[in-house]
Amino acid sequence: SDLLTAVTWFKYFQFGYTVMDLAIFNNAFFNATLGNGFWSSIQGHYYFADHFEPILYLLLPFYWLWRSPLNLLFLQSLILGLSAWPVYLLAKKIINPKIALWVALAWLINPLLININLYEWHALSLAVPLLITTYYFYHTKKLGLFTIFMLLSLTVREDIFIVVIMLGVLAMIEKRNRLWIIIPVLGSI
16 A cells, blocks of 8 residues: 555655545645535535535545645555455455465556546545445354444445345345345335
């Protein structure tokens, strides 16, 4: 994540972020630290009018420590880098403990993951480690932790429910206990 943070910062200092998303999020976070909610002066409305992403409140204390778009880029790189841990745990359980580390390293150099990190800043990137961890607890049949990470995943954005509801469908296909079906379906609703 250090390398990707350096690359995102380089891109920032080269004025490479041209889609405005980083500016919109930085502006909304900055306003939130001033007590103005996630008001976006750029858009002229609260950010949540575009997407419902309550997980942003969990990042607010970290942003408050260093009010900068560079902090958002660092946090995104860090969070995406942390997604290698549940990938490692899954590989250890599903594939082979001897190659689990290699699978996690392959995950970190996955061009899709790198592209998520380098494109812009989006709260949707926070869903990556949360959904993988949710699936890990689904796979290991730990219903309590599954439910916690499922609910955290659902706070990332309003469209994550599609992925979560499919875990209920998967549980139905695998003929799991009814709770494994009901919890993702009700949580998604």
